[in-house]
Amino acid sequence: MSILFTTLMLLIPIFLILIKRKRSAKKLPPGSLGLPIIGQSLSLLRAMRANTAEKWLEKRIKKYGPISKLSLFGNPTVFLHGPAANKFIFTSSCSIITNQQVKSIQMVLGDRSLLELTGDDHKRVRNALMLFLRPESLKDCVGKLEEEIRWHLEMHWQGKQQVTVLPLMKTLTFNIISSLLFGIQRGSQRDKLVGLFRQMMGGMWSVPLNFPFTRYRRSLQASKLAQNMLRQLISEKRVDLEQKGASPHQDLITCLLSIRNDNNEEMITEEEMVHNVLLVMTAGHDTSSVLITFMLQFLSNEPAVYENVLQEQENIARTKGAGTFLTWEDLSKMKYTWRVAMETLRMISPIFGSFRKALKDIEYGGYLIPKGWQIFWASPMTHMDNNIYPEPTKFDPNRFENQASVPPCSFVGFGGGPRMCPGIEFARIETLITIHYLVTRFTWKLCADSTFSRDPMPVPAQGLPLQINQKNPL
Numbered sequence: 079m080s081i082l083f084t085t086l087m088l089l090i091p092i093f094l095i096l097i098k099r100k101r102s103a104k105k106l107p108p109g110s111l112g113l114p115i116i117g118q119s120l121s122l123l124r125a126m127r128a129n130t131a132e133k134w135l136e137k138r139i140k141k142y143g144p145i146s147k148l149s150l151f152g153n154p155t156v157f158l159h160g161p162a163a164n165k166f167i168f169t170s171s172c173s174i175i176t177n178q179q180v181k182s183i184q185m186v187l188g189d190r191s192l193l194e195l196t197g198d199d200h201k202r203v204r205n206a207l208m209l210f211l212r213p214e215s216l217k218d219c220v221g222k223l224e225e226e227i228r229w230h231l232e233m234h235w236q237g238k239q240q241v242t243v244l245p246l247m248k249t250l251t252f253n254i255i256s257s258l259l260f261g262i263q264r265g266s267q268r269d270k271l272v273g274l275f276r277q278m279m280g281g282m283w284s285v286p287l288n289f290p291f292t293r294y295r296r297s298l299q300a301s302k303l304a305q306n307m308l309r310q311l312i313s314e315k316r317v318d319l320e321q322k323g324a325s326p327h328q329d330l331i332t333c334l335l336s337i338r339n340d341n342n343e344e345m346i347t348e349e350e351m352v353h354n355v356l357l358v359m360t361a362g363h364d365t366s367s368v369l370i371t372f373m374l375q376f377l378s379n380e381p382a383v384y385e386n387v388l389q390e391q392e393n394i395a396r397t398k399g400a401g402t403f404l405t406w407e408d409l410s411k412m413k414y415t416w417r418v419a420m421e422t423l424r425m426i427s428p429i430f431g432s433f434r435k436a437l438k439d440i441e442y443g444g445y446l447i448p449k450g451w452q453i454f455w456a457s458p459m460t461h462m463d464n465n466i467y468p469e470p471t472k473f474d475p476n477r478f479e480n481q482a483s484v485p486p487c488s489f490v491g492f493g494g495g496p497r498m499c500p501g502i503e504f505a506r507i508e509t510l511i512t513i514h515y516l517v518t519r520f521t522w523k524l525c526a527d528s529t530f531s532r533d534p535m536p537v538p539a540q541g542l543p544l545q546i547n548q549k550n551p552l
């Protein structure tokens with residue numbers, strides 16, 4: 079026994095040396111990790127604010143090629159570029175690559191949101207959300223969504239000479255999500271939740287210093303209060319469902335509460351409901367508001383594109399009687415307008431990129447991505463690739479006329495694979511209806527230049543102020 083033990087003790091170091099040798103035989107990607115902790119984070123954030131992040135990445139790719147190492151937000155990172163790399167990141171098994179969230183964001187959004195879940199748990203919660211976010215379910219929401227948009231225009235656009243688009247679109251998309259997904263109608267409860275959300279999101283991306291009076295501390299406090307409100311709302315909806323015969327399809331929360339296992343127990347825990355409501359609010363309202371805002375900017379700068387959109391929307395408006403709502407069929411006719419949205423997302427993606435984490439040593443493209451390192455993908459580099467999109471700086475919605483001609487993993491505005499955005503259809507509906515009303519009811523002129531910065535979402539100069547005029551009804 080003791081001989082066996084001694085032999086084992088002698089062999090272990092030899093094994094460790096062999097494993098280390100094997101690992102170092104694979105090269106780390108080129109590039110530098112920069113200064114400890116800081117790495118290249120400040121330089122990238124600065125470039126994002128100055129809207130030169132694409133150039134920043136381009137310089138890297140020219141210097142090191144499509145695979146390089148750097149250090150971002152305190153973690154050693156491998157940056158991968160190109161459709162093949164996107165496919166590798168989006169479709170690799172979750173036992174090799176997992177989602178990687180910054181800890182400070184996890185503290186705000188909770189540890190049971192989709193961003194934190196992996197494997198079967200991710201599939202279970204995502205499938206539950208998709209039950210409500212799939213087109214078949216959303217079809218019934220078109221009228222309710224349109225009502226929110228009409229009310230918003232009456233309150234904030236009609237009778238005005240100038241508006242600032244980005245903050246207004248944030249209010250609109252927040253109200254749409256509150257009403258459609260969470261059944262929170264206009265009133266003091268919604269206003270309170272809006273306030274908490276603004277506070278929560280205002281500090282979510284700030285320096286994570288959890289001290290009194292910091293933005294991050296206020297964000298955490300707001301998240302806690304919002305979570306309490308949501309728990310109360312979930313209890314009320316549970317009673318509505320169990321005792322008052324509410325429909326499971328009423329909103330996302332009733333839908334989640336209605337999913338039961340064989341023992342008639344809820345399949346989504348209350349923690350998962352609360353954390354995913356926070357995530358959907360955050361992921362859903364900022365992104366869509368940015369898309370609609372930049373669509374208006376492109377429509378101002380591209381008169382031919384504007385004419386095509388106007389014609390498509392007026393043709394639909396002419397078939398409607400005064401006061402009648404748009405239908406699902408009307409939305410399916412807005413093909414050109416959706417191409418404009420896709421081209422807007424290609425040129426100014428709300429999500430610049432995101433992170434994953436290597437769960438094992440991975441060999442990719444001849445290099446080693448060590449276990450525990452971050453993997454970073456960025457959409458603008460793919461979207462501005464001359465080989466995929468000729469004349470990439472030209473705004474041309476017709477690129478998306480034949481979707482099948484876009485090579486796989488070359489349009490990544492909504493990500494890809496099992497973590498692809500589950501809110502695409504929701505975003506499509508709210509964008510199309512909002513643009514329908516804006517182009518058929520108003521004309522506008524830009525009051526600022528067309529520059530933007532990233533924070534980390536794109537923000538147009540001065541929030542995109544427009545001088546507006548109301549049109550006569552068709």
Ligand code: HEM
Nearest residue numbers: 192361362365366369429432491492493497499501504505
């Ligand atoms: C123009 C609008 C939108 C854009 C551009 C967008 C973009 C994205 C992207 C790129 C991802 C993947 C991130 C990654 O792979 O790391 C994502 C994920 C996600 N999006 Fe969206 N999104 C939009 C609207 C929405 C809406 C309206 C909702 C909700 C109703 C939503 C909910 C989510 C959720 C929950 C995830 C996480 C999915 C998962 O991890 O499985 N998004 N989105």
